[in-house]
Amino acid sequence: MATLFLIYKDEHQLALKELMDDFSTKVQNLGIVLKAADFRDL
Numbered sequence: 001m002a003t004l005f006l007i008y009k010d011e012h013q014l015a016l017k018e019l020m021d022d023f024s025t026k027v028q029n030l031g032i033v034l035k036a037a038d039f040r041d042l
Contacts, residue, residue, distance in 0.1 A: 024034045
């Protein structure tokens, strides 16, 4: 198990979503389950 925290500005949210969608597809092809959550108040 691994944890990844991404801290970004609101204007980068769309680009980050696209990157995460691509990353999710690639890791699923490896048999990895990706779970993501948005914790805005951290």
